[in-house]
Amino acid sequence: MAKFRINILGCGSATPTPRHNPSSQVIDFRDNLFMIDCGEGAQSMMRRMKLKFARLNHIFISHMHGDHCLGLPGLLSTLALHERTGCVTIHLPADGLEIMRSITDYFCRESPFEIKFNPITGTGGTIFESDSLTVEAFPLYHRVPCYGYIFREKPKPRHLIGDMVRYHQIPLSALHGIKEGNDYITPDGTVIPNCRLTTPADPAMSYAYCSDTTFNPAVAKAVNGVDTIYHEATYDSSFESKAHQRGHSTAAQAATIAAEAHANRLIIGHYSKRYSDVEILLREARDIFPNVIAADEGLQIDLI
């Protein structure tokens, strides 16, 4: 079981090339799949990467440009053919609600599962929460309303030290509280401090998706402290003014965001079709922030 894995389905920009698909990723969080963006071809990549349609319940669309959402009707049609039941929720900027609802009403009218829409407005906020995960939407700065998404694992329990639990004969009913950080009070009133009963919890991981966006320090602020950041790097710095004009970023700007946000790792992607080799983008980013991975179709990155 993947604990927290990023699957890259597509990391090209608006024009698909023989090398790159338009944007799509699937977060595999403890066997629950969350898709971010759904460019054309996303469903085919899901099959190739053996990501199970049945485990996909939430799809997050960053913005309503075709290369980020035009794979959605086909994916939903395929889910219907797989006799998928239950519910799929599509989180998307509110300006896309009407057209996407028209499309799904038309192409998925015989769908055996429910399609719910969660339109995002204003500054976003927490749009999904489970026992172990939250997803927050935050504004990006593109030519149309656009949101980034942060996936945050909730704090994990501390690890019990088995020998100590047995030595103090701690009852089962007290263990949950101790894993949450409580001290243990013995029947005779002695306080056993938590640090003697547990070792620290594994760190809670987090992932931020920032595409498409022009360079904006507000993005660094929004994703501050996130472990791994995916940030679009459509161009190298020689196209900085074009990047700005088109609402995109350079690799150097992506790296600057990662550095300012104190991230551990940066993934770049959304490459312009002009790059048959993304080495130039990688080098440029690494000059500013050392730990950079270049996204590629089929790549899987575990957050551990």
Next chain:
Amino acid sequence: MAKFRINILGCGSATPTPRHNPSSQVIDFRDNLFMIDCGEGAQSMMRRMKLKFARLNHIFISHMHGDHCLGLPGLLSTLALHERTGCVTIHLPADGLEIMRSITDYFCRESPFEIKFNPITGTGGTIFESDSLTVEAFPLYHRVPCYGYIFREKPKPRHLIGDMVRYHQIPLSALHGIKEGNDYITPDGTVIPNCRLTTPADPAMSYAYCSDTTFNPAVAKAVNGVDTIYHEATYDSSFESKAHQRGHSTAAQAATIAAEAHANRLIIGHYSKRYSDVEILLREARDIFPNVIAADEGLQIDLI
């Protein structure tokens, strides 16, 4: 220059598989491209097959199931990014007009070229005509309104016999008529019969696209005499009742249509995802009609 070439971009059925894309073909008729159906991934296949976006002016949609038309918004968006100008006409069953117009209004609103729609109703008829080609729509028998398309090359001129033209000193002005079959009358009134001045024209070729459809003898009647027929063969005969129920055909039924229509050649496709190898479909069809080709992604078939 291709004279009359069928390019197979996708020949799978509703669920894309790692092996097959959903339906799409491009007819290259003397360097003018005509697309029939546009399943997801069609634009990527156009690139891979080096079919030039700039030469595509007409797209024919058979019916409004996602696997036949959901590549269209992405393709049109890409055409826009290529600063394509002029006009692209989308011929489609009338029931698809409203949704497809909504989609293109939304996703192609900054398009530098005009998108025209030609809604097809009733029994179809001739929907496109140029100096050298006609395209006719005719009804197919599926679960929703569905049309097949026949591409007919117009009759070609007869070949002049150069020696005879010189011998009779025939003026340039008379040659066009002679190539059309006229006799030549010399200045002294002697009639030189056309058969002494020309050899027969090359045959005018024709191609019919029949997908999706249940088996129906009316289809054979509609495509009677066509040189090459593409007919869906979603299943083998052991699934005949399922084929009927789903509005599809078996390979044997596709071959029966080709035989009854006196075709020269049959191309089968629209394979169910259950077939990783289509040999069983080919064998079944060839038992009834010998000249069968199995469609495959990237295949090019010249009509000569």
